[in-house]
Amino acid sequence: MSANSDKKRLRRTLLNYELTPRQDALVNYLLPSVSSLILFILLFASDSALVFRHYKDENPIWAHVTLFIMFFPSLCSYMMIISSWELWPHMYGCGLENFAWFLIKTLEHLFYPVWAMWRYAERMFWSIEGVRSSDPKEVDYAIDKISAPRSIELYFSTQAFLHCLPQILVQLNILMRQDFDINRQTVDAEILSLVFNLTKLATTITFYQRFKTQKLAGKQYPWFKSYKKPPSPGTDQVDSCLETTQIRPTSSIIEEPVPSDSRRSSDFYLEPTTSSLKELKIVPGALRETSIIDGPKRILYQEISEPDFGFKRVAIIKGLPEDDLAGKLVSFWWWFCFLLVRILAISTFFYFYPTGAICLVIIHFFLMIAVLWYDVKTDGIKRVALFFVFISLIYIFCIIEFKIKFKKIKFIYYGYFTLVFIENFIICLIWWFNNVDNLENDFWFRYILYIVTMGSIMSLFSMLLYINFYKPEKVVVGQRILP
Structure with a gap:
């Protein structure tokens, strides 16, 4: 059995009904x-058929572009x-391993299609083992195997x-500019490719x-996979189940998640501190860099006692x-x-x-950079210019909370969707009133x-x-003593 299978797993629910293991x-x-x-099989098959149809229609440029896009996330x-040295078996030397x-x-x-199919087969095998088993520990063990980190998952994420x-x-640009005499099979392949790619992106x-x-x-x-052991086994490390930049809870801090409505509406409250209250302090020189695929920096902490009979603020995490x-x-x-309408x-x-x-996209891009730079909580991300550009390009079409956390989450999300809906309708009305009557098709x-209106x-x-109905309620996962 895995070590994780011995831990108490939080029960999952479906429509507020608690599920058995x-x-x-x-x-x-x-x-x-x-x-x-x-979905992966249909997506790969439709894109492969599209490459074939472009070659068949004597459009080698589009065929090469389509094929390059298929392999680009794998590259x-x-x-x-490869550039993440901590993932190598040995950080120094060029040994056989x-x-x-x-x-x-x-x-x-x-050969990423074979690699991906292997991962899906692994998931299905352990899922079936979990469904077949009547022992909760064996089910947990199977789920641990399914959830085990794999390098292929990085490809699945970048593929979208x-x-x-x-x-x-x-392909949408090609489809909109094709003549009426285009081969019907090519059109069908393009439409199938659009549907399956959009499904994968939305997922x-x-x-x-x-x-x-x-x-x-x-x-x-x-x-993420921890190939390396912690550099200092005797030193306590931040729990990876919580934020890598937050303080790890001690014995005086809540460790089990509880419903958020059990606290006050404020995220901060006053708590008396005594000499028995332990705070966490950063160990000098204990900062360890990790790669972008592992997330932000991990910080090592150790406990120290500090007499203090005053009051300190405690942040609820x-x-x-x-x-x-x-x-x-x-x-x-x-x-x-949303994606269908936006695209x-x-x-x-x-x-x-x-x-x-192009001007609209550029303005939207720089607006997203400005909003992220002002509102994002993770200061470390601000120093990664390439990631900042990448996430801002994604925000042209959607918004995700990946490696960053917003301070004013409701303002950011509502403001984003309002802005995008207004942009979509304005640019559609512009070509509708100025161009549609002069088109043969x-x-x-x-x-x-x-589609834009109904979508x-x-x-x-x-x-x-x-x-209003399906979003889960937040839970308290820890506390942090504020300076």
Whole structure:
């Protein structure tokens, strides 16, 4: 048995109904594993068929672009893993073990479809074992195996933003500029590719939409793996189940999550401190850098006693439990409609006014950078310029709480969706009143406007449904004594 299987696992629910361990394995692990496998097969098959159709139609440039986009996330994942020295078997030297590890990682990323299928098969195997078992400890052991971090999970995450999103934009641009005499099979392949890529993109955004806050309640990066032992085994290390930059709870601090409504409305309260109250202090020289795929810096702390008979403020640290299956389905539909509308609106505006569309995207991009720079809580992220640019590019189409945490979460989210809805309708109305009557194939663009209108309404209602009925309540995961 794994060590984690001996720990008490928080029970998952479905529509406020507490699931048994076997039901948990079925609903939250087996069904997602099977559906993810089917989606991956359909996505890879449709994009491969699209490459073939572009070659068949004597469009080698589009075929090469489509093929490059398919392999691009695998290449980026490979570069991030290879450049992370702490993941190598030995940090120094070029021994046989390092060479074997390098060769394995190279082959895995080169033949990423086989590698991905292997991971899905592993998930399904242990999910079935969990459903079959009647022993809760064996079910927990199977779930630990399913949830074990794997390098391929980094590819799955980057696939959405480096494969699916660019592929949608490129193929939609091609589709809108094709003539009426284009081969019907090519059109079908393009439409299938758009649908499956959009589905994968919406699924990934659903997983990461509140990831940083959910990480406080125990959600982890699916690709992180601790290849190295802590540099100082005798020194206490920050619990990875909580924020890597927060203070680890001591005996006088809450360790088990409790409902957030058991506290005051404020996140801070006064607590008397005595000589028996222990604070946490950073160990000099104990800061250890990790790679971008492992998350922010990890800080080592040790306990010291400090007499203090005054009052100190204590910050309540809250986390957000992971959504149940019903909440994920509602959230997925919300993001699917939202992304469809956003991508159609920008792509159609680019078809008529390419310069105006580029200016709009640039303005939106710099506005996102300004908002993030002002509001983001994690100061370490501000020093990573490349990541800041990458996340701001994602925010042109969606918003996720990945490696960053907002201070004014409601203001940021409501402001973002209001801004995007206004942008979408304004740019659609511009080409609708100025260009649609002069087009020979105006039925296609009229259809786009109908999709934008209905998709926006469905996205808005799905978002309100999720926020008011399916969004889980925050829980208290710890406290921190403020200076």
